[in-house]
Amino acid sequence: MRKTIIIYGLAMAALIALLKYLEYSYFIRELSIDIYIGIVAVTFVALGIWVGMRFTRVKTVVVTEGPIFELDPAKLKDLGISPREYEVLRLISEGFSNQEISEKLFISLSTVKTHSANLFLKLDVSRRTQAVQKARELRLIG
Amino acid sequence: MRKTIIIYGLAMAALIALLKYLEYSYFIRELSIDIYIGIVAVTFVALGIWVGMRFTRVKTVVVTEGPIFELDPAKLKDLGISPREYEVLRLISEGFSNQEISEKLFISLSTVKTHSANLFLKLDVSRRTQAVQKARELRLIG
DNA sequence: GGCAAATTCATACTTTTGGCCGATGTTTTT
DNA sequence: AAAAACATCGGCCAAAAGTATGAATTTGCC
Numbered sequence: 089m090r091k092t093i094i095i096y097g098l099a100m101a102a103l104i105a106l107l108k109y110l111e112y113s114y115f116i117r118e119l120s121i122d123i124y125i126g127i128v129a130v131t132f133v134a135l136g137i138w139v140g141m142r143f144t145r146v147k148t149v150v151v152t153e154g155p156i157f158e159l160d161p162a163k164l165k166d167l168g169i170s171p172r173e174y175e176v177l178r179l180i181s182e183g184f185s186n187q188e189i190s191e192k193l194f195i196s197l198s199t200v201k202t203h204s205a206n207l208f209l210k211l212d213v214s215r216r217t218q219a220v221q222k223a224r225e226l227r228l229i230g
Numbered sequence: 231m232r233k234t235i236i237i238y239g240l241a242m243a244a245l246i247a248l249l250k251y252l253e254y255s256y257f258i259r260e261l262s263i264d265i266y267i268g269i270v271a272v273t274f275v276a277l278g279i280w281v282g283m284r285f286t287r288v289k290t291v292v293v294t295e296g297p298i299f300e301l302d303p304a305k306l307k308d309l310g311i312s313p314r315e316y317e318v319l320r321l322i323s324e325g326f327s328n329q330e331i332s333e334k335l336f337i338s339l340s341t342v343k344t345h346s347a348n349l350f351l352k353l354d355v356s357r358r359t360q361a362v363q364k365a366r367e368l369r370l371i372g
Numbered sequence: 373g374g375c376a377a378a379t380t381c382a383t384a385c386t387t388t389t390g391g392c393c394g395a396t397g398t399t400t401t402t
Numbered sequence: 403a404a405a406a407a408c409a410t411c412g413g414c415c416a417a418a419a420g421t422a423t424g425a426a427t428t429t430g431c432c
Binding site for chain 3: 171172198215
């Protein structure tokens with residue numbers, strides 16, 4: 089980003105210099121204001137396109153497949169995640185709804201919500217998709 | 231495209247009108263040519279950015295590196311998943327809400343919902359968490 | 373027994389998602 | 403030029419998810 093700004097700044101400086109040159113140039117003096125504006129327009133359209141493309145550029149995706157998944161119980165303890173919460177986490181990561189989870193674990197929907205809410209606190213997230221993402225990073229799940 | 235050209239034309243017309251107005255205005259007459267140029271510059275930078283973003287359609291880029299995650303474009307084609315839908319899928323898998331996705335892609339919430347709904351059809355799922363899970367199985371994402 | 377942590381449940385409310393329509397414009401293909 | 407695929411947006415409604423708060427039980431442990 090810093091680099092972008094610097095380049096942008098340099099481009100501006102160059103343009104201004106060019107304009108000043110034109111302003112005091114013999115040959116160009118006769119040109120109408122329209123030509124002048126045309127130059128500026130073209131220059132800035134190009135600049136704008138460049139900026140727009142830079143801004144829109146996509147991050148390339150690189151995924152490195154790690155070693156086989158192995159759960160470290162100590163990690164759960166560190167985060168203060170209880171066994172039941174971990175169960176809920178796993179089921180969430182498998183794409184089940186809270187309702188389905190409650191049926192699988194024979195508990196009420198309320199309870200699942202409580203567990204997941206506590207889970208979100210402990211993982212410091214606010215959505216189940218984030219929880220899955222983070223748990224994967226932390227290698228809590230495979 | 232037609233619309234693009236029309237808007238472009240109107241913008242040009244408006245700009246020219248503005249310039250003419252300035253040209254014959256009492257108050258503005260005193261302003262230097264720089265102000266003039268500034269207006270043109272700003273206008274065309276905006277235009278350029280717009281154009282730049284519009285035509286920077288994202289190619290899904292996958293860099294192969296190390297133990298690899300390699301996206302098979304054929305898979306996407308098989309499932310009929312469009313580039314835009316794939317983008318949404320990736321962001322969903324990273325835990326973003328639809329609102330956040332809409333902001334990242336500069337589109338409305340409605341559009342994100344449309345894309346995700348189509349995505350769910352094509353992946354044969356009904357929830358984003360399931361979509362992530364399935365996409366991972368199919369190795370559409372890492 | 374008693375305490376702390378864990379598990380369970382409920383109610384009420386807000387936000388987010390998803391389903392189901394339809395609509396318009398754009399891009400690519402044929 | 404017509405057709406098909408893609409992308410964009412909107413509204414409406416229902417379902418799911420998340421927040422907040424409080425409370426009753428169970429369980430493991432000293």
